[in-house]
Amino acid sequence: METIRGLLRELGYVEGRNIRFEFRNAGGNADALPALARDVVQEGDVDAIIAISTPAALAAHKATQSIPIIALAAVDPVASGLAESLARPGRNVTGIAVFSEETTIKRVELMREVAPRAVRLGTVTTKVSSGAQSLTPVLETGRKLGFAVEAINVDDPADLAKILKPGILAEFDALVFVPDVVLSAHMSEIINLVGQSKTPAIFPSPDWVANGALMSFGPDFADATRHLVSLLDRILKGAKPGDLPFERPTKFDLRINLRSARALGIELPSTVLARADEVIE
Structure with missing residues (x-):
């Protein structure tokens, strides 16, 4: 999370001034993810959700089909139901597809x-x-x-x-x-x-x-995280996740x-x- 905060600061997002973070951690208990995702959505005032795992992305997508989700997914997003295609996800989820x-x-x-x-x-x-x-x-x-x-x-x-x-x-x-x-x-x-x-x-x-x-x-997660934050920046500036292709890691x-x-x-x-x-x- 600190890496994401630092990358967002480089893009001009300052916590407490023009961005606010809410962090949820299931502590390795995948069964807790659906409830955590529902809580985030029900609390409202959320502009985007970052999901750092396929189970987290699936839980978030089940909880909301409208709030943009930027996922670091280790499983094929199309096969797992997160996207209609990699090139044009078509739903409210985009991100990095690790395969x-x-x-x-x-x-x-x-x-x-x-x-x-x-x-x-x-x-x-x-x-x-x-x-x-x-x-x-x-x-x-x-x-x-x-x-x-x-x-x-x-x-x-x-x-x-x-x-x-x-x-x-x-x-x-x-x-x-x-x-x-x-x-x-x-x-x-x-x-x-x-x-x-x-x-x-x-x-x-x-x-x-x-x-x-x-x-x-x-995958080189530092590089993947940088691309993830770039996608978040584009979404916060008005882009729709369904129009942003899932990216593949280029560095390992x-x-x-x-x-x-x-x-x-x-x-x-x-x-x-x-x-x-x-x-x-």
Whole structure:
């Protein structure tokens, strides 16, 4: 949120003078999103809603079909019902369409480079990310690359420590995480559990690596956020979201934490290190 505030200040929006923010956080509980969205809409005096996840965007769109919504969506906006087409959304939603299945494929490929002799690959999901669009890229790409792929489903975040026990994770040769707002809300705990298991894992965004995870690959969220704020600016100046095409990320980000690699006893290939946008020593 601070990044969005800063970008808006660059465009001349000063909080308390010509813009007011209302922030709502479901704390990783996707079931709470519909009620939060309804509350925002019912309170009124809202000119636009920013939704930072597909579940948040869907909850906001269900709550209002008139207030403009600018979404950072990890799932195809057309397939999920947010837009009629990417080029002309036609409804009250526009934003950045990540298409996480494409970056998930790349994460599986990177894990094969990092762990060339790995056989058993685990992918961790919750009910937010356990659909075919999230799992299919891992299953199909993993099998093509010689992995035996198994989904590890966290149905209830309260059971996370039990389902992701280091002893269970240690039975896998490698782990791939897909974008998931529930898992992100439990980032520190997951990084600790994975670290104790000594299993190499790759995550969808750089904040995981900054907090101690081994690797991440995904869209450059700083660049995506800048585009998101640009869309918000255009809407606040009168543009209709249904006329503004969903944008695709053009920059992608590979982060590596060498401290974590050493703790895991992993020597990363020079070909992977050379492609990294940032290496934490």
